[in-house]
Amino acid sequence: MDSNVKVRFPPSPTGFLHIGGARTALYNWLFARHNNGKMVLRIEDTDRQRSTEEATQAILDSMEWLGLDWDEGPYHQSERLEIYNEHVEKLLKDGKAFHVDDPEKGRAVRFKITDELTGFDDIVHGNIKSDTSLLEDFVIRKADGFPAYNFACVVDDGVMGITHIIRGDDHLSNTPRQIAIYKALGFDLPKFAHIPMILGEDGSRMSKRHGATSVTDYRTKGYLPDAIVNFIALLGWSPGHDQELLTRQEMIEKFTLKRVNKTSSQFDFTKLDWMNSKYIQDLPVGDLVSELQPYIKDANLESDVVSDEWLHKLVELYKERFRTLPEFVTLTTPFFSDEIEYEDAAVQKHLKKGNPALIKDAYEKLKEVKDFSSIEELESCLRSITTEHNIGFGKLAQPIRVALIGKSASAGIFETLELLGKDKTLNRLEHTINTFLSD
């Protein structure tokens, strides 16, 4: 099942890997893997002013984080000047290009438009119209000796034997120029697939003002790479059935260019959050703990005094309650720190307007519980109180919850008690009695 499919992903290292670029990389990757082909990574660093080594590294890091690997490269265009020059000379000799002199910029080379092609076939869009006579002779080698984009791109794709060019449809209007170069140089024409762009939530082109635009942004915001990959895969492509949560393997099996649609899509952060929460729920707790570790450290929580077993239990308990990684920290801070923020509304409703005797009873009875790691013992203890007072369980659980973590929502009350431990539980109940119930 070998294949001659060869695609490439050619980022220019002038900034972080954009989410749109990531999706382009993903589609190339899925296409290559689906067809048992190869993917080339090529760094298009011909803009000497804007290209940086840091950006290159950041892009490579993002690719790795997303789990998108490649089979060849990374090539750097800045190291391939000889190749481009050879082809420039060829065009010059054939009379298909000519020198232009600019008093300020220096001597450059322009490609001479002659061909009157009328269009090309695009896998996604079908037949694309174009009228080459409308084109102007364009620069293929800049005065600084570096090739211009449209030229370097074609030479590399030709030399590297790229069979399919999958890129954003903002390149649609470049394609006729590039085809002209393919023909002038005698390269076989690759197949083109121009995929729709990703727009911001307001429907305009995604830019800094839309908040998170780079892969790095999503990483620091606490999204899982698998969730990002799944989400952006579905922005412009669908497997053809109703399943939305797909493993990489499923995506590879299902991916075809034919199922990529033509319409640009808007980035929906809410749906991403939902999908991320799904991936969080499905992640083995051990892995989730490792993902969470940096955020716990960042928040300066006392993670070092805590046992692995305890942390695992806490994460297990809370994994259905957070959508992004840092949310876990927000939710569980009271488990790490004694500086609790008591929510006013919760205190009013469950403590001040409640029955003070309840908390005092709970304090006394809990004091007698020997084994706080026994859910059974904790439960029978609290049940006995509600029986005595003849009240529903919620009437007791809520005040205790607020007393222990400061808010009216948390995981199950017995588990909360267990993870907090006897000392903290008693201390906090005591604190509550003295602070909120003393008058």
Add this chain to the structure above:
RNA sequence: GGCCCCAUCGUCUAGCCUGGCCUAGGACACCGGGUUUUCAUCCCGGCAACAGGGGUUCAAAUCCCCUUGGGGUCACCA
């Protein structure tokens, strides 16, 4: 502005190529209900779209044209 591309629920989309099975399906969000010690999860139900106008046809979301709207591109940037 010239040229190019696009147009299904608020959003992502299925259906369009190969007209009829579409009283247009799914998901997120939203609204209601159930489960639950709270919240979340989970389950059930609901709201909600073929941009407009002309054709072609027995029949159009599906094919054609126009209008409108959106996007892209017009660099010695990629």
